[in-house]
Amino acid sequence: MDRRIIAALSLAAMVAGCIGAPEQTARAPSRNTGASISQTPQGRACLANLGTTQAGFTPLADQYYGAGCSTLGAVKMAWLKGDDRRLEVANLGPVTCPMANSLQHWARYGVDRAARQILGSALVRIETMGSYSCRNVAGTSRLSAHATANAIDVAAFRLADGRRISILGDWNSSSPQTRAFLRTVRDSACKRFGTVLTPEYNAAHRDHLHLEPGGPRPLCR
Template identity: 60%
Template sequence: MATPAPTPRRRLTAGWWLAWLMLPALAGCVGSPAHQPAPQSTMTMRIAPAPAERQCLASLSQTQVNFTPLPDQYFGAGCSTYNAVRLGWLRSDDAHLQLANLGAVTCPLASSLEGWARYGVDRAARQMLGSPLSRIDTMGSYNCRNVAGTDRRSGHASANAVDIAGFVLADGHRISVKGGWSEGTPTERNFLRVIRASACKRFGVVLTPDYNPAHHDHFHLEVGAARGICH
């Protein structure tokens, strides 16, 4: 009997995480059945990373971000988590920033999120609200679904988007997008608009309550093909 060909492996050249073996698996896909067909299976595998992927992961490892590389997963029906990581905490100037309810995100999204949280949100919180940022509350990242009202896959379906619900400061003060955008104090409202402007410099798509009622309670932040969409 012929010897089977070796399974491709993928590893980070920075040298601290192990290669993943190709693993078949079955899994469901999160999303609304009314918007897309339900994927039937999941295939998990690792292949040789492209140079841009290696560079992204190497750069992310140099930012003192706590993260775990994830196996590439293909869920079918246009849904996948490719070149993705799971973020633990982000590093600010003198503390760790926690991320609540965040799932898989692509490396480019993780990189943009790290820069925005550290240099946009945390610094704005210190300057405008008098306290460092402690936690960012999210509504999740990967979600196998379409853009509402269309047959086009959302950035969430490829782990290229995250929804941000609110921000918790070190002094315990919480600013939610839902409560703060229109009904917060003048300082809170200004803070949310300042960090929206900061996000527009780092993400290709930024949608806020100004965009439509569907975004009344969160910021939608997305990387990928689209650029310069800031509402």
């Protein structure tokens, strides 16, 4: 095959890997600085706060992926902490430390307690659709918060009694308790994250809650 054709195909593949790509196909880092969140005062303070929650996590080295995509000041969560147990978190990649802190507090004080009070069973697992992914906001040329590990998509919650409450299947459930639980965890998320998008926002969010720090104007829909 002509070398110019090969080069063009390679370039196209790289671009496709950064726009709308699923998390599992995120590109290899173009630069690893060797720095980590623990090397700055703000980072150490964030890690200390996260440590007091008894969540399990590992600080990650800063990574640059090109095209504005990066995981800086990030951690990898092994588990979250509920009132009386460890909470599993599924399919979660790197997240910035502040996002991890917000997720931990939401899981314990928002989701776990709502599950106990409204559904009568403790939370055991939060199922996500991932965090870091080098891509743009769908239908735009604007880089997604996922591209800097500043967003998490939550798909479902597993309870101790075996029930699985999903955004796709239960947002408009015939059960008043299930609907109340999901609205309560939504409202709790809106207190801890700057942007919370739900199935009521648009069809693209019909199967998950999108959580991110957001900007100066909170958005909860």
